[in-house]
Amino acid sequence: MGNLMEPSSASVYDGNLASDRVVIHVTSHQRIDQQILVKWRTKTFIARIVEDQEEWIPQFLTQAANFCGENVSRGSPKGSLGSGTTLRFWIDTWLEDKPFYLLFPDLFKLESYKGCLVKDRCTGGGEFSQWEWSWIRPPSTPMEIQQLLTMLTKIQNVTLSNQDDSWRWNADSSSCFTVKSMRIRLQNASYGPTHWVFPWNKFAPHKVNVLGWRIKMNRIATADQLAKRNISTTLSLCPICKAQNETAEHLFLLCPFVDYLWSFILSWCRVSTQKPCNLKDLMEVHQKANLNHWTQKLFQHVILSYIWVIWKTRNDSIFLTKNPSLRRAIKDLKGTSFFWLATRSNIPDLNWEKWRTFSF
Numbered sequence: 001m002g003n004l005m006e007p008s009s010a011s012v013y014d015g016n017l018a019s020d021r022v023v024i025h026v027t028s029h030q031r032i033d034q035q036i037l038v039k040w041r042t043k044t045f046i047a048r049i050v051e052d053q054e055e056w057i058p059q060f061l062t063q064a065a066n067f068c069g070e071n072v073s074r075g076s077p078k079g080s081l082g083s084g085t086t087l088r089f090w091i092d093t094w095l096e097d098k099p100f101y102l103l104f105p106d107l108f109k110l111e112s113y114k115g116c117l118v119k120d121r122c123t124g125g126g127e128f129s130q131w132e133w134s135w136i137r138p139p140s141t142p143m144e145i146q147q148l149l150t151m152l153t154k155i156q157n158v159t160l161s162n163q164d165d166s167w168r169w170n171a172d173s174s175s176c177f178t179v180k181s182m183r184i185r186l187q188n189a190s191y192g193p194t195h196w197v198f199p200w201n202k203f204a205p206h207k208v209n210v211l212g213w214r215i216k217m218n219r220i221a222t223a224d225q226l227a228k229r230n231i232s233t234t235l236s237l238c239p240i241c242k243a244q245n246e247t248a249e250h251l252f253l254l255c256p257f258v259d260y261l262w263s264f265i266l267s268w269c270r271v272s273t274q275k276p277c278n279l280k281d282l283m284e285v286h287q288k289a290n291l292n293h294w295t296q297k298l299f300q301h302v303i304l305s306y307i308w309v310i311w312k313t314r315n316d317s318i319f320l321t322k323n324p325s326l327r328r329a330i331k332d333l334k335g336t337s338f339f340w341l342a343t344r345s346n347i348p349d350l351n352w353e354k355w356r357t358f359s360f
Ligand SMILES: [Zn+2]
Pocket: 238, 239, 240, 241, 242, 243, 244, 250, 251, 254, 255, 256, 257
């Protein structure tokens, strides 16, 4: 691991792909493992192609791609064609986003020298595009002919130059390998580029944000979720209204008790917005209310305090046999949210009167 943290020795040979910016962002153990592996593989990849071109095998990147998920590392290091004296025609990725041996597998089987360079096949030099093949037998099946025609279309405008071949890291706009670009790739591969991100609020304590995040994912210990996991409970009804089955949606959105609490919040914060129709909407309702950035954050803080108070009311009802009281819930909501705000923010002139009347 110590060696991995040092600048790549390949930077001596190829500053294009090597990077001295070796910073691992700590996100999860699994991701760290992936990042270290990919970095190690990329460094080894650079070192091997620079130091001993005959040594390098195509399976190398395929292994990295398989380990980290398809499309994570494959296609990222891409060759830029110059003289064609170091890039391998079939094995390296240089024209398309995949190497030719994957794009045209039937033709690759017919190639007599599978590790041939681009220059071995493109014999026209820089003057014109001319191709010379070395088949075990000429392509003859319909699939082979079709692949040959497609490949010829792709390479028809390729010519060589006097410049050296080089490598680019396509996942970063700088063309250099960076851990950040790799991390983004891994994140996208793990969750997809459009996965939902919980809108964290720094005014509310971490535990409250986590509760909100778990509620959105329906991962809190409501009666229906406990039953799903075969955990027997004596109560299946909502402990607040005792009229409906307890689900996260009922508890935070549909229960008559929270209906009153919700109406109170809207009038207290002087916000006019539709009542959220699901748990995701509840976590994003502050974004949809027509508020400026600052008031939006404060309103979100109120919403997080609201879910905290509901959860507390529900737990007090079950474990302390306290009867739910709307009056107490409202008092809790205002007091707790003010306490958190006063201790976790540096809002100028913040005082109880200002918060009580939500005058921002
Ligand atoms: Zn209820």
